[in-house]
Amino acid sequence: MNFSPILKNREVIKAISPSLRYKDGEDLASWQKTAREKLAELLGFEYMTKCADKFEIVSTAKTDSYTEYCFKIQSEENFCFTSTLRVPLNKTGKIPVAICLKGHSDDLSAALSDNDELGRNMCTRALEEGYCAVAVEERSFDECFASRDMIPEETVKRVTWCACYRSSMRALMLGRTTLGERVWDTMRVIDALVANFDFVDADAICLIGNNGGATAAYYTAALDERVAAVALSGGVCSFEESIIAKHHCICNYIPNISNYFEMGDVGGLIAPRGLSILSGSDDEWFPSTGVRSAYDLANSVYVGAGFNDACKLHIIDGNACFFADEAWADLHNMVK
Amino acid sequence: MVSIAEHKNYELHTQQVPELRYDGKSDFWQWQKNAKAKLSELLGMDKFKKCDPCFNLEYKKDCGEYTEYRFTIQSEENYYFPMVMRVPRGKEVGKHAVMVCLQGHSTGFHISLGIPKMDGDASTINGGDRDFVVRGVKEGWISVALEQRNFGECTGLNRLGGNCHLSSMVAMLSGRTTIGERVWDCMRAVDALIDNFDFIDPEKICLMGNSGGGTVTYYAACLEERFALCMPSSAVCSWDMSVAVKRHCTCNYVPGIARYFDMGDIGGMIAPRKLVIVHGVTDVGFYKPGVDKSYDLVSKAYETAGCPQNCDLVTGPAGHRFYADLSWPVVHKMMGE
Numbered sequence: 266m267n268f269s270p271i272l273k274n275r276e277v278i279k280a281i282s283p284s285l286r287y288k289d290g291e292d293l294a295s296w297q298k299t300a301r302e303k304l305a306e307l308l309g310f311e312y313m314t315k316c317a318d319k320f321e322i323v324s325t326a327k328t329d330s331y332t333e334y335c336f337k338i339q340s341e342e343n344f345c346f347t348s349t350l351r352v353p354l355n356k357t358g359k360i361p362v363a364i365c366l367k368g369h370s371d372d373l374s375a376a377l378s379d380n381d382e383l384g385r386n387m388c389t390r391a392l393e394e395g396y397c398a399v400a401v402e403e404r405s406f407d408e409c410f411a412s413r414d415m416i417p418e419e420t421v422k423r424v425t426w427c428a429c430y431r432s433s434m435r436a437l438m439l440g441r442t443t444l445g446e447r448v449w450d451t452m453r454v455i456d457a458l459v460a461n462f463d464f465v466d467a468d469a470i471c472l473i474g475n476n477g478g479a480t481a482a483y484y485t486a487a488l489d490e491r492v493a494a495v496a497l498s499g500g501v502c503s504f505e506e507s508i509i510a511k512h513h514c515i516c517n518y519i520p521n522i523s524n525y526f527e528m529g530d531v532g533g534l535i536a537p538r539g540l541s542i543l544s545g546s547d548d549e550w551f552p553s554t555g556v557r558s559a560y561d562l563a564n565s566v567y568v569g570a571g572f573n574d575a576c577k578l579h580i581i582d583g584n585a586c587f588f589a590d591e592a593w594a595d596l597h598n599m600v601k
Numbered sequence: 602m603v604s605i606a607e608h609k610n611y612e613l614h615t616q617q618v619p620e621l622r623y624d625g626k627s628d629f630w631q632w633q634k635n636a637k638a639k640l641s642e643l644l645g646m647d648k649f650k651k652c653d654p655c656f657n658l659e660y661k662k663d664c665g666e667y668t669e670y671r672f673t674i675q676s677e678e679n680y681y682f683p684m685v686m687r688v689p690r691g692k693e694v695g696k697h698a699v700m701v702c703l704q705g706h707s708t709g710f711h712i713s714l715g716i717p718k719m720d721g722d723a724s725t726i727n728g729g730d731r732d733f734v735v736r737g738v739k740e741g742w743i744s745v746a747l748e749q750r751n752f753g754e755c756t757g758l759n760r761l762g763g764n765c766h767l768s769s770m771v772a773m774l775s776g777r778t779t780i781g782e783r784v785w786d787c788m789r790a791v792d793a794l795i796d797n798f799d800f801i802d803p804e805k806i807c808l809m810g811n812s813g814g815g816t817v818t819y820y821a822a823c824l825e826e827r828f829a830l831c832m833p834s835s836a837v838c839s840w841d842m843s844v845a846v847k848r849h850c851t852c853n854y855v856p857g858i859a860r861y862f863d864m865g866d867i868g869g870m871i872a873p874r875k876l877v878i879v880h881g882v883t884d885v886g887f888y889k890p891g892v893d894k895s896y897d898l899v900s901k902a903y904e905t906a907g908c909p910q911n912c913d914l915v916t917g918p919a920g921h922r923f924y925a926d927l928s929w930p931v932v933h934k935m936m937g938e
Contacts, residue, residue: 268755438845446606518774
């Protein structure tokens, strides 16, 4: 006799055949349209409305290698956040852009730093690769979590765990999701880049993401066709082997999604644009077997639609981190 | 201008006017029918299927003042839970009222039975009238403890205790909710009591619970019309003064519910059946102003339904706990038992 609710819930999900899985031979554009509408609904987009962006440059700075713009935008009525754009000094004309989503961490400095042991210095590397780099304050992280002086010291120590909880649960009750909010904000960042910086190559906007940032980048690329390519480290793994198997942050869970998609199915919405999936072989949160399973599903859509080289997988020896070398090798191939 | 995500979402809560709030003018019973359909959908009730209950009586033993039965049932294919029922001496003849008792977040339903099993259980039992079955038997009622999902023997771990997070979030992925699961189990418990114990009066099956158990009590009574009376304690409170303002267990959260209902709107679905809401004035998880405004909505609904005498608010002088001395007289009066 089974007295375990989690075992029962896992059994329930295992028995589900996602109803919007791409079928061999199905018209890709038609499937993507239907699937995107459902994904947007599941993410809670019907409860988010575009508004005046109130774009404002908060500060600028210049170093030997880049010009920096810190700008603020309003993504929903009465919600704003900052992003930091760094533009390489040695480039002219239209410049490709990498929007960097670093995921769960204490603050934005990891993405903007020169070095990070987990490879999260994504902006610095993007500049080295000849791209503009944008670090985004994601909802419930960094300054969008809470003012530091509001948090008790013992909570600060746990910040990467508790940062998302209250906001995510409030969102859920309203039919929204934290992931949907982050996707929405990233799309508004793209709006702002295209509208306000004429050196931005609107045909070469990429997303790079680590961990929770990879998850947000993945869903953004699925919904926003302006994303030319995406490189994701951690975060893209079957639900079965990640968020169903063990305790993950609340922000990863989208109500009802398993009835329509497994993680890999969502990747098919990115086709034919570039999708680079990276994973550490010893990643305990997003195990490589689950990453491969998600890749296989996504790639089946790419290959079925005739795009044999646009979806890549790298399983690299070691723990989870952002694997910049492999990511950038793929991005340079995918974005011409 | 807000730049903190949780503040933005709290602002949205305060601005939200529930779409299915009763407007005071339209046909109340039609509203109730529509509201129940929506609540059922939000809780994921369409995801459950009845199955063979596989009723299994583990034991029946004479404990002097009462007879104790322990049994298990299967509420869904491959999910079982236990119940313990205590029948006061003399109540195995004729037809009698029964109180089904739901613990909140504690180490398990043994608390309702007054049996400490883990460190801290004794103070839990003694410190808030949480031995619901013990008290129910003293009040002369047949009383049943039901082990809810993610608590006690149904925690999914090889130990007693409560652990809702993973099961609750995984449930959500498939469109289910933990509250829905617990409501479903309550409904199957009613089936089991009626089908297997002929001394149970099916017209007098009642449900009570504290905290997380109070939450389930409230929702279950909306959807299960065989509950003649429900008594949710330390649970009925507006979102902005409870689950939306501070951190509560994952199991409390129903996706999308705030679009359609606040907690006070939900109570209208229980009318005309009896509803006794219990709370403590200094409860810091469910603040008094939120309880008061929820009860205001509930009492207006009962008035519209023509039965204002069938709902009541019991206010205890302290915090988050059950108040047996204040509450049971109300139950006796309403049920005539």
